[in-house]
Amino acid sequence: ITGTSKSLRVRNGDALRQVLNDFEMQAIGFDGMAGDNKDKGGGHYLEVQKVGTFLEGFRKAEVRRIARETSTMLLDKLVSDGVKGLDEMLISMTKGSDDSSDSGELNDSLINYLEDAVRQQEKKVEQILGKEGVKACATNTLSGAERGILTDDFSDSFWNTTVDDNGEVIESFDPNDPEVKAALERELENAKEKLLGSQSTPTMPTHPSQQLLILLTLLKERVKAEAMFSNDEKGRNLRILAYSLHAPNEQEREKVLMDTLGSSLDRLDSFSELLQSSIEYAESTSHLLQPSKSNPLNPQLLKQIKGIVDDLKEKQAWKASGISSQQSNAWQ
DSSP states (O other), rough: OOGGGHTGGGGGGHHHHHHHHHHHHHOOOOOGTTTTOOOOTHHHHHOOOOOOOOHHHHHHHHHHHHHHHHHHHHHHHHHHHHHHHHHHHHHHOOOOSOSSSSSSSSSSSHHHHHHHHHHHHHHHHHHHHHHHHHHHHHHHSSSSHHHHHHOOOOOOOOOEEEEOOTOOEEEEEESSSSHHHHHHHHHHHHHHHHHHHHOOOOOOSHHHEEEEHHHHHHHHHHHHHTTOOOOOOOOHHHEEEEEEEOOOSHHHHHHHHHHHHHOHHHHHHHHHHHHHHHHHHHHHHHGGOOSSSSSOHHHHHHHHHHHHHHHHHHHHHHHTTTHHHHHHHHHO
């Protein structure tokens, strides 16, 4: 039955359920008036249900096994080669819409497995260190902006609401009121503490269970972010652009482009078109009409990446023509 694992997982088990439905209809016909009475020649439908329950359980176990193997592979890559190695592996992994693939594919089952692993690890951390241990892990997985969100707890009772002659509502408060003054001082101190807390880097937990929880949480979010890109040419180009924008220097950007686009002139042309449209969009004012929390695109950085792509295209064009680098320089 292990050899038929992939067939059982086709289209998330829809093929298996369709076959079982056909056998159930045939079993009902064989049973007739006998029903589940085996002495009278019935019981076929009951046996089909038993087999179907077993096969469905086996299918789910296989899906979980493959997701566990993929998660272990990603964790090993992260531990051995760091974030850079994990990024290189993720960018080369395929994405599927069902569970019929072998290990090494990004799909919904992998994300569900990681979410379940995070929940189980949270329970273990809570049993060992209590709820504060889980909160410490959650703080380390948030960005500085998320950790430093300021809340306005100023009581509505301190505000005086009046209506002027024109019917406009005016809200004001008396700073000389002792209660208002004390409340303002408390708000100022709370704001300072929250602002300092957002700027400071939280201490990384030292307990192994907490470290594993942080690792699983960050891996889950990283896989979910990678899975957002579609598995086509447009999604591939957007993924490469994201990696290029976040590369630390020009050498790393060129390496990313070489590793992902290689010597394919078609891929280089397609990616160059995306860069050109991104540059035009960044230099226009249309992005100002779209409210967004993220920073706008940097046109200078985009032009720098496009320059690297143009150089790669030129090198590949000369190589495809069969002219050596010395001859190309002499020709130029």
